[in-house]
Amino acid sequence: xxxxxxxxxxxxxxxxxxxxxxxxxxxxxxxxxxxxxxxxxxxxxxxxxxxxxxxxxxxxxxxxxxxxxxxxxxxxxxxxxxxxxxxxxxxxxxxxxxxxxxxxxxxxxxxxxxxxxxxxxxxxxxxxxxxxxxxxxxxxxxxxxxxxxxxxxxxxxxxxxxxxxxxxxxxxxxxxxxxxxxxxxxxxxxxxxxxxxxxxxxxxxxxxxxxxxxxxxxxxxxxxxxxxxxxxxxxxxxxxxxxxxxxxxxxxxxxxxxxxxxxxxxxxxxxxxxxxxxxxxxxxxxxxxxxxxxxxxxxxxxxxxxxxxxxxxxxxxxxxxxxxxxxxxxxxxxxxxxxxxxxxxxxxxxxxxxxxxxxxxxxxxxxxxxxxxxxxxxxxxxxxxxxxxxxxxxxxxxxxxxxxxxxxxxx
Amino acid sequence: xxxxxxxxxxxxxxxxxxxxxxxxxxxxxxxxxxxxxxxxxxxxxxxxxxxxxxxxxxxxxxxxxxxxxxxxxxxxxxxxxxxxxxxxxxxxxxxxxxxxxxxxxxxxxxxxxxxxxxxxxxxxxxxxxxxxxxxxxxxxxxxxxxxxxxxxxxxxxxxxxxxxxxxxxxxxxxxxxxxxxxxxxxxxxxxxxxxxxxxxxxxxxxxxxxxxxxxxxxxxxxxxxxxxxxxxxxxxxxxxxxxxxxxxxxxxxxxxxxxxxxxxxxxxxxxxxxxxxxxxxxxxxxxxxxxxxxxxxxxxxxxxxxxxxxxxxxxxxxxxxxxxxxxxxxxxxxxxxxxxxxxxxxxxxxxxxxxxxxxxxxxxxxxxxxxxxxxxxxxxxxxxxxxxxxxxxxxxxxxxxxxxxxxxxxx
Numbered sequence: 017x018x019x020x021x022x023x024x025x026x027x028x029x030x031x032x033x034x035x036x037x038x039x040x041x042x043x044x045x046x047x048x049x050x051x052x053x054x055x056x057x058x059x060x061x062x063x064x065x066x067x068x069x070x071x072x073x074x075x076x077x078x079x080x081x082x083x084x085x086x087x088x089x090x091x092x093x094x095x096x097x098x099x100x101x102x103x104x105x106x107x108x109x110x111x112x113x114x115x116x117x118x119x120x121x122x123x124x125x126x127x128x129x130x131x132x133x134x135x136x137x138x139x140x141x142x143x144x145x146x147x148x149x150x151x152x153x154x155x156x157x158x159x160x161x162x163x164x165x166x167x168x169x170x171x172x173x174x175x176x177x178x179x180x181x182x183x184x185x186x187x188x189x190x191x192x193x194x195x196x197x198x199x200x201x202x203x204x205x206x207x208x209x210x211x212x213x214x215x216x217x218x219x220x221x222x223x224x225x226x227x228x229x230x231x232x233x234x235x236x237x238x239x240x241x242x243x244x245x246x247x248x249x250x251x252x253x254x255x256x257x258x259x260x261x262x263x264x265x266x267x268x269x270x271x272x273x274x275x276x277x278x279x280x281x282x283x284x285x286x287x288x289x290x291x292x293x294x295x296x297x298x299x300x301x302x303x304x305x306x307x308x309x310x311x312x313x314x315x316x317x318x319x320x321x322x323x324x325x326x327x328x329x330x331x332x333x334x335x336x337x338x339x340x341x342x343x344x345x346x347x348x349x350x351x352x353x354x355x356x357x358x359x360x361x362x363x364x365x366x367x368x369x370x371x372x373x374x375x376x377x378x379x380x381x382x383x384x385x386x387x388x389x390x391x392x393x394x395x396x397x398x399x400x401x402x403x404x405x406x407x408x409x410x411x412x413x414x415x416x417x418x419x420x421x422x423x424x425x426x427x
Numbered sequence: 428x429x430x431x432x433x434x435x436x437x438x439x440x441x442x443x444x445x446x447x448x449x450x451x452x453x454x455x456x457x458x459x460x461x462x463x464x465x466x467x468x469x470x471x472x473x474x475x476x477x478x479x480x481x482x483x484x485x486x487x488x489x490x491x492x493x494x495x496x497x498x499x500x501x502x503x504x505x506x507x508x509x510x511x512x513x514x515x516x517x518x519x520x521x522x523x524x525x526x527x528x529x530x531x532x533x534x535x536x537x538x539x540x541x542x543x544x545x546x547x548x549x550x551x552x553x554x555x556x557x558x559x560x561x562x563x564x565x566x567x568x569x570x571x572x573x574x575x576x577x578x579x580x581x582x583x584x585x586x587x588x589x590x591x592x593x594x595x596x597x598x599x600x601x602x603x604x605x606x607x608x609x610x611x612x613x614x615x616x617x618x619x620x621x622x623x624x625x626x627x628x629x630x631x632x633x634x635x636x637x638x639x640x641x642x643x644x645x646x647x648x649x650x651x652x653x654x655x656x657x658x659x660x661x662x663x664x665x666x667x668x669x670x671x672x673x674x675x676x677x678x679x680x681x682x683x684x685x686x687x688x689x690x691x692x693x694x695x696x697x698x699x700x701x702x703x704x705x706x707x708x709x710x711x712x713x714x715x716x717x718x719x720x721x722x723x724x725x726x727x728x729x730x731x732x733x734x735x736x737x738x739x740x741x742x743x744x745x746x747x748x749x750x751x752x753x754x755x756x757x758x759x760x761x762x763x764x765x766x767x768x769x770x771x772x773x774x775x776x777x778x779x780x781x782x783x784x785x786x787x788x789x790x791x792x793x794x795x796x797x798x799x800x801x802x803x804x805x806x807x808x809x810x811x812x813x814x815x816x817x818x819x820x821x822x823x824x825x826x827x828x829x830x831x832x833x834x835x836x837x838x
Contacts, residue, residue, distance in 0.1 A: 028600050057605050089599035096604070181730055181825045188500035189439050189727040191834045193507070194468050199723075218825060222832040253836050308722045312610075316600040319592055320730055322824070402824035413733070413813035414592045414629060421633040423602045425664050 018122025025128035029171025031329035038333020058095030088318035140346030154348035161210035166350035173325030173401030176214030183218035187225030202290030215258035225256035234387035323404025359400035429533025436539035440582025442740035449744020469506030499729035551757030565759035572621035584736030584812035587625030594629035598636035613701030626669035636667035645798035734815025770811035
């Protein structure tokens with residue numbers, strides 16, 4: 017029997033540890049692997065020999081798995097390491113495959129976004145090239161939901177739930193004064209508007225916030241925006257605007273890079289979109305305005321995750337082990353939505369080449385014509401993904417998550 | 428039998444509706460009032476005749492009370508209306524007391540911060556002056572915890588719990604890369620550091636974030652700050668800094684008003700402190716840095732409130748009714764901590780003049796000598812206030828709060 021190896025990469029989500037838990041559980045249940053190794057900080061752990069035996073403490077596994085499923089961020093840490101093309105430089109490949117051999121790795125599971133799927137593609141192609149039978153499987157994760165083929169990505173549902181709940185709470189917060197106000201909420205998503213669109217799920221029988229929604233998929237026009245705000249203020253005292261950090265103008269330039277915000281610090285990081293819109297409103301309308309950037313909270317708030325999301329992340333981890341045992345390699349496991357009502361999702365898989373380096377945008381027809389809201393189709397798509405609340409344990413008043421001191425340099 | 432009236436004022440908290448629920452429950456239980464009226468948008472509701480009968484739907488009261496206790500923001504809306512001194516202009520007073528008479532109000536309960544206590548002081552002084560027997564009682568609320576006499580204020584415990592939990596999640600989020608990084612978290616509190624200090628409650632057996640804490644009570648020195656960050660980066664890869672929006676330099680000038688951040692927009696609102704520190708670090712250290720502003724989420728996130736806080740807010744509402752029936756007026760009800768271990772809080776009261784317009788700062792001895800952390804005394808004080816998690820119901824994936832469409836202009 018061989019061992020298997022699992023690693024995490026890219027940015028954190030609330031569900032990525034649940035996929036890790038699924039891999040561990042799947043590998044143990046299969047009885048096809050001696051040990052489940054975890055590589056710290058993605059493939060870097062392999063390069064510098066930082067591996068953890070995740071299957072060692074057998075008697076504690078059920079508790080560990082349960083807590084892991086509900087713990088935020090990345091238990092194994094992350095990396096931004098990008099493999100070179102092996103035809104240009106195969107030295108890292110030789111090193112990695114030597115490590116695979118040293119630790120007797122029969123299958124490698126890599127949980128990540130489309131950069132990580134690029135790594136899966138390269139490693140599996142190299143393995144094929146050198147006739148190494150190792151199975152290399154990608155497991156999707158990203159709050160951005162912008163991976164192709166899979167119906168949606170683990171991490172998205174929880175972030176969407178957090179965003180919708182937060183927008184509802186902001187709706188309550190902004191309604192208290194009988195004066196006009198505008199609150200802009202900047203949401204993550206450089207290239208795709210999936211997260212920002214999920215803010216529409218905040219609407220209920222009484223709450224109509226957010227009143228305007230702007231996604232990166234539609235060019236942003238300042239004059240139309242001002243008109244939209246004016247028009248909304250005729251209907252509502254306090255309007256809430258959800259905007260993606262990645263909105264761009266007609267020429268494809270990020271809005272956050274076009275304003276004075278950049279000039280102050282002399283760098284163009286995408287954290288100023290909300291501030292830009294705040295500035296535009298201040299310049300053009302006499303109204304109280306503030307901007308709120310949800311920032312990293314939307315990807316790390318495990319206290320408010322979606323049971324649907326956490327459950328599917330776990331199933332994808334289990335399914336990845338199954339596909340490896342079936343002899344598949346160079347694939348990414350996927351969520352396949354069979355029916356929407358009732359919501360039924362099967363596990364599937366796709367050649368990782370169909371995913372690596374590609375981006376899935378919100379379809380134009382799921383955005384209204386004016387480009388300032390999503391349609392019912394979008395809502396029907398996103399709604400099942402945010403359902404269900406896990407029981408989160410608290411200790412001393414704060415959530416009881418898994419100890420991650422192994423990630424610290426001086427534990 | 429007379430009626431009673433209740434209103435809310437100032438900024439929202441997660442617990443202010445629980446105090447409203449306590450007033451309603453207390454008034455109904457006492458059988459001393461025919462009706463409980465709620466004034467929409469603070470005293471403005473009285474001025475423009477927008478009153479709700481909160482005791483009308485008797486058969487639904489238990490459900491209404493339960494949901495009200497857990498709903499964020501302000502069910503009756505708010506106002507920023509400031510009464511003039513009645514010796515200068517008694518016209519609004521005559522108008523308000525005429526309304527009191529019209530609605531046969533025997534007691535008026537005003538839930539708010541120190542501005543609202545100023546209103547309570549003025550109205551009760553005027554009542555005494557004109558020999559009107561109405562009882563006017565203040566009920567404290569503010570996430571800032573900066574009201575005098577009361578051990579702490581309703582709303583603080585929940586905001587503190589949200590901040591501590593969020594800082595723990597940020598601790599997880601920032602630990603994933605084996606590189607150096609600095610994350611600055613800007614927390615509310617213009618004048619007092621109670622909220623920012625509560626970030627220390629995020630620390631547990633493995634999490635040492637936040638590694639540095641800066642409160643407005645101690646002058647901020649840029650050079651010491653840079654030294655602090657350098658020193659922390661020797662010990663930890665990824666450091667997290669909690670900073671109050673209201674930190675000031677030696678001359679008392681807000682740090683957010685001293686930097687380039689102001690120059691861009693030409694206004695000096697206190698939302699840029701985190702960005703200022705980010706800028707200082709970028710200018711002085713070669714390290715990845717980002718800033719996160721928790722913003723209004725810390726005062727509106729009812730999905731993560733403290734049972735201790737919500738429960739005490741309710742008791743204070745009940746107690747306010749009791750004091751009115753006992754014939755007291757011109758007072759604010761208070762939380763009196765009898766013992767800390769076990770944590771026991773009694774209800775008390777104080778002359779509202781001891782509270783109106785005054786600010787309670789974090790004692791200097793609860794901040795370490797260097798001014799970059801709080802002491803164990805602070806932690807012992809704040810810790811019991813964040814304990815306990817309410818069961819929050821969800822509907823369609825988002826929290827199930829009370830309908831507030833009565834606050835909208837076009838319901």
